[in-house]
Amino acid sequence: MKYYIFLFVSMLMPVIIFAQEKYTISGTAKDKNSGEELIGASVRVAELPTIGVRTNEYGFYSLTLPKGTYTIKVSYVGYEEQSQVLNLQQNSKINWNLTKKGKEIKEVKISSKKLNENVTQTTMGLEKINMSEIAKLPVLLGEKDVLKTIQLLPGVKSAGEGNSGFFVRGGSADQNLILLDEAPVYNASHLLGFFSTFNSDAIKDAMLIKGNSPAQYGGRLASVLDIKMNEGNDKNYHVNGGLGLISSRLSIEGPIQQEKSSFLIAGRRTYADVFLKASDKFKDNTLYFYDFNAKANYRINKNNRLFLSGYLGRDVLGFGNQFGIDWGNKTATLRWNSILSPKWFSNTSLIYSDYNYKIQIQGNGIKFNINSEIQDWNVKQEFQYYRSAKSSWRLGINAIRHKLTPSRFEGDSEIFNTQPKVGRISLESAIYAANTYNVSDKLTLDYGIRVSGFSILGGDTYRIYNQGVLTDSVVLASGKFGKTYINPEPRLSVKYQINNESSFKAAYSRNTQHLHLLSNSTTTSPTDAWIGNSYNIKPEIADQVSAGYFRNFADNTYEFSVETYYKQMQRQVDYKNGAEIETAPDVESELLFGIGRAYGIEFLIKKTKGKFTGWLSYTLSRTERKIEGINQNNWYAAKQDRTHDLSIVGMYQVNSKWSIASNFILYTGNAVTFPTGKYQIQGATQFAYANRNANRFPTYHRLDVSANYEGKKHKKWQGSWNIGVYNAYGRQNAYTINFQDNPNNPTQTQAVKVSLFRWVPSITYNFKF
């Protein structure tokens, strides 16, 4: 700890020495037409080429300079640059209203400007997702999806065919912190992973940080996916919609009071069940999902603003009236932004998040259900302090009350015992401080510390196991603090700017994770349960070091980067072979613990300008686990281990109406366990296994294509068409490989490969007015 204090103080020193007459320019950057705040717009000073800031997540910026005359320039991807000359003699406020560039085709003619964000930002492994690109890329059944687009980036792997789940740098799916307007989303998938919970129409901005996240983020080991919803247009009413093969979308936004408050409501519903009804065999079955996003904001005055946003999504499926399961997330976020002074910005958030599932089974007078729920109340206070043009701080505190109810049977007491499982309450807290400091023209440091805590809050009996054998138990009264874990998490990123086109970056970070997802199936399942730290389960810890070289070519037309990482993970949680995690009286007796390691190198080449844009990303990596009680305690390849992972994405603007896009994806088949022999017990063929995950599925590859047509712009109405084909050359990629008796020859066994999607066409009509 002393070391950190020393570090903090030594960083402050040079700032103090420089003291001279200085004033602050502050304000916000917005879209002129919609009034939406622009996140990450670049604010620079022409006379001081090394000085610049970015607008924060609410579009606010603050820049402190010695008095003098400056030309302030503001730029943002896809918007016209603006500049203003200012004679700085006192604290000044400049609010920017940027206009979108016209037709994308014009982009070729517009003189190129510096867009070297990838080279100049300090945070490593950060990927911003361009929402307008998402709309054009081909995707399964035409359901555009932010989670599927990020899988095309280096270091991010898809959880499987058509799946919205993803793995980042060797982390498992639950080690990604997925935030929707700051609220954690515990199950970000619909229909067992084929679609994500995020309706693209409602999303403004998405950003992925692969492990080396700044100190304001915490709680998951592998990555942060920070998704922000649109605020809603505060000037005019707009309706956006889309009719697709499996779902339709509609969103409405507009002002409540002109330029003072606005709202956005977006909804989506699938109609796969309509097709099911058409078939005699499935007519009694139900299968659909829906979701709603809503957001409203209100400007109290020029320095204070309130935001309220919410999400509600649900999946429902059932067989007649005998079996049904439904699951979904609910989130709500209330935020209060306040510009306390030209240099101080405050944000206070109150966040609610809930995920639950319910299985109902009835018939013959028997009726019971199985429920599980995770519910969070979360309070966050953050201050951003723009100390000088060279130094800015983020200081924050966060407390989350978790209530986790493990899966529990509820039924007629004559048929079932009521299970004595109750919701376990815990408190996750964090305090952090982070500083971005420009040491010199070339060297920038981003460093900070997050101290995270997790306390068991009682109300249940906590059993202690040693190798699955009960050794002790602790009865904690409700509200009484039990075991508390405290973990300091240092974060450091260093950027050395070689020149305008190239930089070298290095980073180290420690992350801890207090909630763990218990999943014993090979696919994502709505019944996968979250469990918190306890006396047996200790916080997971990951230490990641990474280094990278970033280089742009031809006036930033081409971006190139190479990043390498090594990550060590402690206290990884798995469970015993064949463990019944839903019905075990105490699932903690079924758990196993171990360590993990992941390392790799990621390449990205991107063309950002011109008629033809796109990227090529390639990752070479290894991910292993060593769990006490699995694979004779030896290292084995984790299921997310893929040696090679290649994505090529191309988009071509043919003319002002037509554009085409294509993806090509190729990766090493998943690490799986195949039989090493066979035998029979009681006439049933069984397979013998040796080392875990010692085999591979065949190499996966596919090509998707799509075409977009922008309809004629009518006075108010504009329509567009998107048609596409997923897996255009019909590769039969392995979804699973089953080993079974040959149905035609019982003396033989066979391997059967199941492939899911080939030549899947899609057509979507989108409209706005």
Add this chain to the structure above:
Amino acid sequence: MNAIRKYSLGIICMAISFVSCEKVIDINLNDQDPQIVVEGNITNQAGPYTVSLTKTVNFSSSNEFPPVQQAIVKISDGTITEQLTEVSPGLYQTQQIVGTEGKTYVLLIETGGKTITAQSTMPAAVNLDSITFIQSAFASQTNPEYIPIPHFKDPATPGNFYRFKQRVNDTIDKSFLVDSDVLINGLAYQRPIFSQGVSMRAGDSLHLEFQCIDKPLYTYFTAINANASTTPANPTSNVVGALGFFSAHTTQLMHVKVE
């Protein structure tokens, strides 16, 4: 519970089966040296009881499993220890031992310089009272299929484990159908037996064997079933030094017409 998971996955799979396809493929597998497989049973019915010993074969071989001959196979009930006689290649039979509820049986095998041991306790018998049927929601409603529900009273003390073996007409269900009293301790058991191994329609005859087994066996069979949906592994077994299982269980047969 695994059945529930399977069915919820099932409905999604059915929906996507419009676009999925299956293909038999050639695949390279790492073969392993043959391992010994034990299958031994002792019941509360009159003997003789048998222990069969076979060896694993490679996946690509035909389903003929070489017997392990001339092994020394002994079973002890704590009082007497009996050496079994090989009545046909790889099949060993008892002469004296009498299966008794509550007794623990130890199996000891010596073959090719290897020692294999196993232990199993025969629980107290629970009486199966009756079998009723419900119509399956998972099949076509115009040509209905039925699911049996066994009825019995679970004893008041927790820790009962059950196994059901079904035969419909002449078709043997090869599924391993097991359940525990975790959720129903002391209550009237009336849970349907979901099985993908057989289907039954009105008029079929069902032969149901009801077994009471001990916990290690229950865990063994659940682990086998879990291999279908999780990363597969050899199930944890009560046999040390070989694959397979050794089961001391009670047994009761019931024969009813499906309706």
